[in-house]
Amino acid sequence: MVENINRSIPKLYEAFQECFDIGAAVNPRTIFQAGDLIAHHYNSLTAENEMKFERIHPAEDTYTFEAADRIVGFAREHGKKLRGHTLVWHNQASDWLFQGSDGGSVSRDTLLARLKSHINTVVKRYQGDVYAWDVVNEAIADEGPELLRPSKWLDIAGPSFIAKAFEFAHEADPKALLFYNESHPLKRDKIYTLLQSLRSQGVPVHGVGLQAHWNLYDPGLDDIRAAIERYASLGLVLHLTEMDMSVFRFEDRRVDLTAPTEEMMELQARRYEAVFSLLREYRNFIDSVTFWGAADDYTWLDDFPVRGRKNWPLLFDEKCQPKPSFWRVVSE
Ligand code: 9MR
Numbered sequence: 453m454v455e456n457i458n459r460s461i462p463k464l465y466e467a468f469q470e471c472f473d474i475g476a477a478v479n480p481r482t483i484f485q486a487g488d489l490i491a492h493h494y495n496s497l498t499a500e501n502e503m504k505f506e507r508i509h510p511a512e513d514t515y516t517f518e519a520a521d522r523i524v525g526f527a528r529e530h531g532k533k534l535r536g537h538t539l540v541w542h543n544q545a546s547d548w549l550f551q552g553s554d555g556g557s558v559s560r561d562t563l564l565a566r567l568k569s570h571i572n573t574v575v576k577r578y579q580g581d582v583y584a585w586d587v588v589n590e591a592i593a594d595e596g597p598e599l600l601r602p603s604k605w606l607d608i609a610g611p612s613f614i615a616k617a618f619e620f621a622h623e624a625d626p627k628a629l630l631f632y633n634e635s636h637p638l639k640r641d642k643i644y645t646l647l648q649s650l651r652s653q654g655v656p657v658h659g660v661g662l663q664a665h666w667n668l669y670d671p672g673l674d675d676i677r678a679a680i681e682r683y684a685s686l687g688l689v690l691h692l693t694e695m696d697m698s699v700f701r702f703e704d705r706r707v708d709l710t711a712p713t714e715e716m717m718e719l720q721a722r723r724y725e726a727v728f729s730l731l732r733e734y735r736n737f738i739d740s741v742t743f744w745g746a747a748d749d750y751t752w753l754d755d756f757p758v759r760g761r762k763n764w765p766l767l768f769d770e771k772c773q774p775k776p777s778f779w780r781v782v783s784e
Contacts, residue, residue, distance in 0.1 A: 457488050457772055464493035464767065467782040471735040473533060475742030477694065480519050482746050483526045489772045490526075490746045496533040498693070498742055499523045500752070503536055503578075504544040509570055512548055517577065524581050535693070535742065536582035538633060539571050540617045541589040542603035550604045563608050568620045575624035584740075586633035586661055586693065587621045588614050592642045599642055614646070615655045622656035633661030633693055637671050637679035644682050651686065660686070661693035665744065666727075668719045669701055673730055680730075684737040692731070694744040696765035697723055697777075698753050705758055712764040721776035724767070728781045747772045 465474040475496030476482075482500075483490060490497070501507055502519040509515055527534045549566055552558045558566075575585065591614055593601045600606055605613045614632075621630050632650075634643050643660065650657050660683045683690050699716045700706070712720075731738055745751045747768035754762055764770075767778040 457492055458774075459492065461774060462782050464778070464782060465495040467784075468741070471732055472738050473740040473742075475533070475535065475740060476746040477537075477742060477744045478523060478526070478746060479750075480522055482750055483523065485749065486746050486772055487526070489768060491530040491532075493768075494532065494743075494746065496535060496740055496742060497523065497527050498535040498537045500537075500744070501544070503574065504538060504541065505549070505570065506544040506546045508574060510546055510548075512566070515573065520578075524578060527581065533740075534578070534582045535691070535740070536575070536578060536585040536628075537693075538586040538589040539574065539621060540567070540587065540591075540605065540613065542591075542601060542605065543589075545604070550608060557608060560609050563605075564613070564616055567609075567613070567617060571617065571620040572624045575621055575628065579625045579628070582628065584629040584631060584659070584691070585621055585625075587617050587630045587657075589633045590635055591632075592634055592639050592646060594639075599645060615650060615653060618650065618655045618657050629658045629689065630656055631659040631661045631691060631693070632657055633663065635663045635665065637662070637675045640679040640682045643679075644686065647683075647686050647688065657688070659689035659691055659739075661691045663744075664692045664695035665698070666696070666723075667698040667701055668716065668723055673726055676727065677730060680734050680737065684734065690734070690738045691740040691742070692738065693740075693742050695741060696744045696751065696753060697727075698763055698765050700763065702757065707758060707761050710762070716764075717776050720764075721780040724777040725780040725784065729784060732784070743767070748775075 468474050473496040474494055476494040477498045477500040479500045499520055550558055591600055618630055697720050699712055743766055745766050748764045748766050749770045751763055751765055753765050769775050
């Protein structure tokens with residue numbers, strides 16, 4: 453256990469009670485190592501990897517629910533909301549899904565039938581626990597004029613795999629809120645185009661997830677504001693689904709730091725303060741803000757974009773103690 457938490461400090465989620473839920477992405481290791489911190493400060497949880505295709509459905513007739521079930525059990529025990537992540541992604545999708553019995557590419561009909569069966573099984577299993585699903589994750593092209601990113605989903609099933617996924621999820625759990633989840637605020641026009649087209653076809657999509665993997669310098673507040681306004685104009689619910697604030701610029705590959713500098717932590721506190729003050733302004737549109745981790749003892753950024761380089765992107769430090777960023781965010 454790394455944590456020894458101070459229960460007399462404000463609960464993070466209570467500081468935002470009038471605005472939106474405050475969530476954390478968790479995994480079996482963090483609910484074990486930092487369970488008290490998670491239970492104290494966050495009122496919504498997302499499984500970081502445990503509900504993804506590859507993890508939960510590694511072979512056509514094999515489902516591995518144990519790790520996801522453990523997270524669902526923790527959420528139940530502590531009365532936390534749960535966001536489901538994620539049903540369709542180009543990444544962490546099992547290879548068998550796209551292969552036919554002859555080893556070649558599967559047909560469109562078979563792929564869609566497999567998708568339906570997967571979504572039906574997973575969504576029904578967590579019906580009543582998971583109130584919102586990231587149904588499709590990062591389907592939009594990172595660059596260039598194309599709307600959609602090249603993927604096996606797109607190659608085999610064509611663009612309608614997106615609408616199909618939402619339809620299957622809605623059929624499996626008509627009460628679940630269904631989200632399209634994407635990364636960068638600069639993709640906002642493409643996201644808008646995709647969502648508008650889904651809405652005009654009557655596809656059951658209820659919300660946009662804005663991931664928010666940001667750093668001390670980028671993106672600018674104006675871009676964040678513009679993205680929020682654009683999505684809000686669609687009349688959809690907005691969730692910030694994967695927030696963190698790396699201390700490095702994306703291009704910065706230096707590996708010489710063993711602890712964050714004071715200057716970095718001050719800059720981070722100012723950024724978080726400014727970001728949360730912006731989010732409060734849009735509280736009528738934003739229902740949930742989830743951090744992609746609970747505390748700096750574990751973050752996916754320790755392995756990205758430089759494997760093994762420590763990062764300190766969250767509101768609590770490696771010992772689960774509140775950082776300057778925490779104080780600035782709760783005392784607004
Ligand atoms: O945090 C996740 C990390 O542990 C996995 O190795 C990685 C696999 O690509 O996925 C990370 O989570 C991603 C999330 O599911 C979707 N948006 C981007 C996140 C960071 O890569």
